[in-house]
Amino acid sequence: MNQRASILRQVLQLFKQDGRIHPGTGMMSGVIALFLAILAVLGVLAFHFPAYLTTPELRSFYNVDAMRALLFTALLISGSIALANTVLGRQRWLNIAAFVLVCGAVAAGGSNVVVTTSNTGNHPYLGLDWFILDLLASSTVFIIFEKLFPLYPGQPVFRGEWQVDMKHFLFNHLSVGAVLLCINFFVHRLFSWAAYEPLQQAIVSLPYLAELFLAVLVADLVQYAAHRAYHEVPFLWRIHAVHHSTRTLDWLAGSRLHIVELLITRVAVLGVLFALGFSKPVLDAYIIIVGFQAVLIHSNVRLPWGWLRYIIVTPDFHHWHHSSDTEAIDRNYAAHFSFIDYAFGTAVRGVSKRLPENYGILDNDMPGTFLAQQAYPFARKK
Numbered sequence: 001m002n003q004r005a006s007i008l009r010q011v012l013q014l015f016k017q018d019g020r021i022h023p024g025t026g027m028m029s030g031v032i033a034l035f036l037a038i039l040a041v042l043g044v045l046a047f048h049f050p051a052y053l054t055t056p057e058l059r060s061f062y063n064v065d066a067m068r069a070l071l072f073t074a075l076l077i078s079g080s081i082a083l084a085n086t087v088l089g090r091q092r093w094l095n096i097a098a099f100v101l102v103c104g105a106v107a108a109g110g111s112n113v114v115v116t117t118s119n120t121g122n123h124p125y126l127g128l129d130w131f132i133l134d135l136l137a138s139s140t141v142f143i144i145f146e147k148l149f150p151l152y153p154g155q156p157v158f159r160g161e162w163q164v165d166m167k168h169f170l171f172n173h174l175s176v177g178a179v180l181l182c183i184n185f186f187v188h189r190l191f192s193w194a195a196y197e198p199l200q201q202a203i204v205s206l207p208y209l210a211e212l213f214l215a216v217l218v219a220d221l222v223q224y225a226a227h228r229a230y231h232e233v234p235f236l237w238r239i240h241a242v243h244h245s246t247r248t249l250d251w252l253a254g255s256r257l258h259i260v261e262l263l264i265t266r267v268a269v270l271g272v273l274f275a276l277g278f279s280k281p282v283l284d285a286y287i288i289i290v291g292f293q294a295v296l297i298h299s300n301v302r303l304p305w306g307w308l309r310y311i312i313v314t315p316d317f318h319h320w321h322h323s324s325d326t327e328a329i330d331r332n333y334a335a336h337f338s339f340i341d342y343a344f345g346t347a348v349r350g351v352s353k354r355l356p357e358n359y360g361i362l363d364n365d366m367p368g369t370f371l372a373q374q375a376y377p378f379a380r381k382k
Helices: 002-014 027-048 064-088 092-107 128-148 162-174 176-194 197-204 208-232 234-244 259-276 280-298 306-310 315-322 339-344 370-378
Strands: none
Touching (some): 027 092, 027 128, 128 280, 162 176, 176 259, 208 234, 208 259, 208 280, 208 339, 234 259, 280 315
């Protein structure tokens, strides 16, 4: 009993730590094993309760056999790493915890869980599937890119404040059902009056790529206007300050977002796109683009963008937006097309060969927990 309690305490303590993981100690592989084991357990739960733990909009796209193969692979890799490290005596507490989770997932059915689809009606749900898949894909792709092409070499994966940003990431994904419900309600209530059928017909008659480009451009113009308002209207800034409070940017940092800002921005952007009548395939493609680029522009990645930096928003361009250096305040608002900032005179200029020195908000009064950050805009300013 004491040994189990000790292992649990050490695992919980691990989630409170940050900094570099030194290779060759078994810690790095142990963390990977634990990460995959946790996702596998969550995946088994999603298989057992698809009506309540999966996103209806995504279910029709799933290939169940592929999902089973993915789950089996995660269990196999995690279990193999954990068992090998335990036998070799490397970080046994960590790898035993991972192996126990793998065994628990297998005991609960593993990748052979029978999926019941007869009871997947209109239930309240948590987007656990979206959380699992997005976390697995984003972390795998962007951590590799951040290590191969770092904007700031030496920045650890588990940098300071990663825990609170992971809580934002978790909340944003699990709450997707409620968020979509609110967005759909307000989009139809606030923007239906603006629909003009001849204009809508003209837009959907465009070639697909032209319509997609126009959708992203329109969305970014709306985003630009909303973003400037967040910076220039004091109360809106207190909401947006939550996003700006992170002092280190990476693939996870963009998840730090106040729920009110998330709702306002998405209602504004999607409302305009809805009123203009963009087709569903284009809207689906836009959502994929905005999701990918939101992670990319916050990531610790530096690539030879060349002249593209004057057209699209790149990580180094957006990093300047998050900087608290004097020349960066209230600059680089665009989310997709950097030429919008150049056109409106809000782009940071003359800094292409250097990086920001400081990040975060000037007041530096942002609390360090998820719930306190959600309450921050409404708290009385000291």
